[in-house]
Amino acid sequence: MRGGLGHKRGRQLREGAIAGLFFIAATVGAFTTAGIILSLAGETFAFFRVVSFIEFITETQWTPLFSIKKFGIWALVSATVLTSVIALLVAVPVGLMAAIYLSEFANPKARAVLKPALEVLAGVPTVVYGFFALTVMTPFLQRFIDMTLFNSLSPGIVMGVMIVPLVASLSEDAMSSVPQALREGAYGLGATRMEVATRVVVPAALSGIVASIILALSRAVGETMIVAIAAGQNPTFTFDPTVPVMTMTTYIVQVSLGDTPYGSLEYRTLFAVGTTLFVLTFIMNIFSFWFVRRFREVYD
Amino acid sequence: MAVTTVEGFPTRAQFRPRLGFRKVTGAVFTGLGLVAICIGLGLLVWLLIDTFVTGLPWLDWQFLTSFDSRFPDRAGAKAAIYGTAYMMFFTLILALPIGVMSAIYLEEYAQEGKLKSFIQINISNLAAVPSIIYGLLGLQVFVRWMSLERSVLAGSLTMALLILPIIVVATQEALRAVPPSIRDASYAVGATRWETIRHHLLPYAFPGILTGNILAASRAIGESAPLITIGALTYVPFTPNSPLDRFTVLPIQIFNWVSRPQAEFQGVAAAGIIVLLVVLLLMNSVAIFLRQKLQRRF
Numbered sequence: 001m002r003g004g005l006g007h008k009r010g011r012q013l014r015e016g017a018i019a020g021l022f023f024i025a026a027t028v029g030a031f032t033t034a035g036i037i038l039s040l041a042g043e044t045f046a047f048f049r050v051v052s053f054i055e056f057i058t059e060t061q062w063t064p065l066f067s068i069k070k071f072g073i074w075a076l077v078s079a080t081v082l083t084s085v086i087a088l089l090v091a092v093p094v095g096l097m098a099a100i101y102l103s104e105f106a107n108p109k110a111r112a113v114l115k116p117a118l119e120v121l122a123g124v125p126t127v128v129y130g131f132f133a134l135t136v137m138t139p140f141l142q143r144f145i146d147m148t149l150f151n152s153l154s155p156g157i158v159m160g161v162m163i164v165p166l167v168a169s170l171s172e173d174a175m176s177s178v179p180q181a182l183r184e185g186a187y188g189l190g191a192t193r194m195e196v197a198t199r200v201v202v203p204a205a206l207s208g209i210v211a212s213i214i215l216a217l218s219r220a221v222g223e224t225m226i227v228a229i230a231a232g233q234n235p236t237f238t239f240d241p242t243v244p245v246m247t248m249t250t251y252i253v254q255v256s257l258g259d260t261p262y263g264s265l266e267y268r269t270l271f272a273v274g275t276t277l278f279v280l281t282f283i284m285n286i287f288s289f290w291f292v293r294r295f296r297e298v299y300d
Numbered sequence: 301m302a303v304t305t306v307e308g309f310p311t312r313a314q315f316r317p318r319l320g321f322r323k324v325t326g327a328v329f330t331g332l333g334l335v336a337i338c339i340g341l342g343l344l345v346w347l348l349i350d351t352f353v354t355g356l357p358w359l360d361w362q363f364l365t366s367f368d369s370r371f372p373d374r375a376g377a378k379a380a381i382y383g384t385a386y387m388m389f390f391t392l393i394l395a396l397p398i399g400v401m402s403a404i405y406l407e408e409y410a411q412e413g414k415l416k417s418f419i420q421i422n423i424s425n426l427a428a429v430p431s432i433i434y435g436l437l438g439l440q441v442f443v444r445w446m447s448l449e450r451s452v453l454a455g456s457l458t459m460a461l462l463i464l465p466i467i468v469v470a471t472q473e474a475l476r477a478v479p480p481s482i483r484d485a486s487y488a489v490g491a492t493r494w495e496t497i498r499h500h501l502l503p504y505a506f507p508g509i510l511t512g513n514i515l516a517a518s519r520a521i522g523e524s525a526p527l528i529t530i531g532a533l534t535y536v537p538f539t540p541n542s543p544l545d546r547f548t549v550l551p552i553q554i555f556n557w558v559s560r561p562q563a564e565f566q567g568v569a570a571a572g573i574i575v576l577l578v579v580l581l582l583m584n585s586v587a588i589f590l591r592q593k594l595q596r597r598f
Contacts, residue, residue, distance in 0.1 A: 011492055017407055017537035018494045025401035026410070029423050029468070032461050036433060039440035094336045102335025118340050123580065124347070125522025128550040128573050131558050134346045135354070135566050161343045168340075190317070194326035215428065222430020225551075231560055249432050249525070256529045258306070264442055270529075273434040276427070285428040289421075 033220035040278055042280050043271035050265055056272070062235035062251070064269045071269070073276055075235040078275075083156045083227050084220035086241060090160025091216055095167025096209065102168065104197040116174070121135035122165040130229030133158040138230065147242030150232030156241065163216040170215065174208020175201050207295035214288040218281045224249040248277045343352060351577070355570025363571055367537045368553065372564035377572050381554035382539035383452070383532075387549055390456035391463070396513055398460075399467030405473040407499055429463035429531055435529025443530050450531040453543040458526050463516040470512020474505040482580045483491070507594035514587035518580050524551035550576045 048056070051071045059072025098118065102111050138147075138154040147153065178201050186196045202209065232244025233254055246254070251273055260267045358372075366376025402419075410416040438458030448454040478501050487495040502509075527549060535556075536548045550572060557569035 015492050015494055019405075022401045022405035022409055025398045026405040026419055028398050028402060028461075029419060029426055029464065031427060032437070032464070033422055035441050035461075036429065036437045039437050040433075043440065077550050094339050097333050097336035098340065101330070101337060105333055114337055114341075118337065119346055121340055123518065123522075123584065124344070125524070125551055125576060125580070127461040127522070127524050127558075128347070128351070128577070130567055131566075131573060132350070134558065136346070136350050158343075161340060162320065164340045178307050192322050192326045195322070197329075209423055218428060219430075220433065224423050224430070224432045227553065228525075229555065249430070252432055252436070253525065255529050255533060271436060271440075271563075274433055281428065281433075282425070285425060289424070 013151055021222045023052075036278070040271055040275045043268045046263070046277045047268035047272040050268075051272075060237035062246075064266060065105075065255075069265075072237070072271075073214060073273070075237045076246060076251055076273060077276070078239060079152060079227075079231065079235070080221055080247040080249070082239055082241060082245060083152045083159065083231060083247055084217055086153060086156025087160035087220040087223075088213070088217055090157055091163045091220075094160070094163045095212075095216070096171060098164065098168040099171035099175060100197050100202070101207075103172045104193065104201060107273045115169070116167075118168055119165045121162060121261035124162070125150065126162070126223060126225040127229070129162055130155070130226045131157050133226055133230035138293075145242060148244055150234075150244035151242050152231050152245050153241040155226045155230040158230070159220055159223055162226070164217050166216045167212050167218060170212030171205065171209045174212070176210075178204045182238050204297055207292050207297070210295075211288040214284050214291070218284040218288070221284070222249065222277060222281050224253060228253045248273050252277075260288050310351070310358060324344050326494070334578070348577075351570050351573050354567050355572075355574045358567040358571035359574055364569075368535055368556075372562060372568050375548065375557070375565070375568050377553060377575060379536040380548050380550045380572070383536065383547035384549045386452050386540050386543075386547060387455050387527075388521060389457065390453060390543060391459040392513070392517060394456060395460035395463050395467055395516070398466050399513075399516075400471050400509060402464075403468045403471030403475060404497060406492065407472050408421075408501070411549055414544045423465050423468050427469065431462055432524055432525040432526075432529055434458055435526030437461070438526060438530040448544070450546055451544045452540050452547045453528055455527050455532055455547065455549075456543070459520045459523065459531055462523065462526060463520050466516040466519060467513055470515065471505070474508025474512060477503060477508060510582050510594075511587045511591045514583050514590075518583045521549075521580060521583075522551055522576065524555055527552055528555070 056071050056073050059070055059138050060073045060074045061070040062075035063070045070182070102115055106114060124267075134149075134156045137158055138149060138151065141147065142153055145153070182200055182204060183196050186200045189197070227247045228250045229248060231250060233250060234244040235246040235251070236243070238245065250269055255266060255270055362374075364381070365378055366374060367379050368377075369375040406416065406419060410419070435458065436459075440455060442448045442454040442457050443450060446454075448457075482500050482504065483496055486500045491499070532546075532548055532552055536546060538545075540547045542574045554569050554572040554576065557565045557572060
């Protein structure tokens with residue numbers, strides 16, 4: 001016999017080496033997480049040796065680049081919350097209705113076209129949405145609402161449309177996996193199509209729907225380019241959607257565009273803000289995974 | 301027959317089907333569903349039309365072959381196009397093998413247990429970390445600790461880590477779609493695990509893996525936040541010659557043009573967006589074409 005069995009030892013060695021190599025590749029993800037945590041934590045601790053944590057979470061002014069420095073994260077968090085809430089106000093009703101339509105009303109042919117078409121929205125680079133928010137959506141909204149060139153309403157709305165496919169796609173998956181027998185049971189009792197959708201399918205798929213909304217929120221909180229381009233660069237503690245604000249992500253972009261000396265307090269604010277952002281999104285992601293596992297209805 | 305009444309529910313005599321009302325509500329509801337989809341698609345169409353109308357007058361040969369400039373009619377995307385190509389080349393060289401290997405490990409080697417579920421949960425978590433956080437990781441680890449400065453290589457490493465989870469998940473799905481009978485048949489004739497993977501699983505899973513990688517690459521091409529954080533320059537009047545050169549990419553160049561005060565640069569930015577969207581469209585069409593062409597069903 002050629003090769004094969006005659007080289008048993010060689011084959012075993014090769015198998016072992018390949019398995020080892022694949023395992024090493026699989027640990028890269030773990031090292032990435034460790035790298036993220038270490039690089040954020042190191043500079044964040046250094047930051048809190050200079051700035052008190054109490055000031056960080058109680059102050060409402062954020063002026064690290066001025067001569068009188070104030071480090072109140074709320075000025076940035078409020079902007080992030082404001083733009084994200086506006087985005088959700090768009091994405092949740094639109095995404096949910098789209099999911100219900102695709103899962104319960106559209107015929108298979110229409111769904112095969114509409115679902116991928118909707119997902120194109122998620123593939124458009126965010127810098128393009130930023131450009132659209134600033135040059136098209138804001139002037140359009142200014143016809144109806146009195147507001148400044150930079151504001152949180154316009155990027156919020158555009159960001160909301162961007163995350164529609166996230167809500168729609170995950171919710172639709174959850175609804176599609178609701179067993180047909182539940183729908184037929186409801187039809188048997190005389191329910192209309194809409195009643196089946198809203199009173200049987202949506203409640204049965206609720207865990208998946210909630211998870212999709214939380215993931216969408218987490219995406220909105222971490223979104224950078226749309227708000228950096230169209231929401232302004234004024235760190236103010238406000239919930240007025242018509243004035244310029246500065247989100248956490250915009251701050252990171254603004255400081256990165258300048259030449260920040262390594263080890264300066266300014267450099268460390270990047271990581272303090274980054275840690276806040278990371279912790280917020282991490283909690284949301286974990287909560288979303290947990291929620292699906294805890295409240296998933298299992299059908300056989 | 302005994303009629304049981306439940307408090308709060310109408311008895312048979314009181315029950316009114318109100319079919320007309322319910323049907324009208326249902327029709328309105330269906331209409332709302334269509335409206336929702338039209339809002340999403342309508343904004344996409346609006347965005348595309350507006351970008352093309354604004355950008356096409358600025359899109360010419362000069363735009364594609366010139367470096368950036370202070371004057372709108374001399375500004376071009378040459379450095380950004382070269383930078384994007386350079387960065388993507390190194391990103392894929394790094395991310396592709398590592399991503400595919402770690403997916404193979406998870407699907408074909410790892411035993412069910414704590415280690416596997418830890419790696420798996422970690423991957424899903426990484427996929428949901430905001431991209432700008434990867435930028436901070438790149439800034440600290442690659443730019444500072446490894447002293448790569450603001451080079452193509454630092455950008456590629458950062459981007460590779462960002463798209464790794466996408467590649468792993470897509471490859472895992474492709475491997476999972478290969479039926480177990482193929483593996484069993486291969487083992488039955490005495491093939492080792494690696495021989496089974498090399499000669500049977502990878503050929504079958506190839507279209508799926510390729511599609512996943514193209515989608516991951518298109519994500520990286522459009523991404524700008526992490527590269528801004530590691531300090532990819534916006535004014536680069538040269539094309540990179542080595543992985544340690546400074547660079548810029550299309551999305552960052554677009555961001556820079558959008559931020560300029562002169563109105564003409566909105567047109568230049570739109571021209572850059574058209575180039576970016578055409579590249580993405582081409583990649584995605586190739587992905588869809590390959591999937592249709594190569595996919596085997598079982």
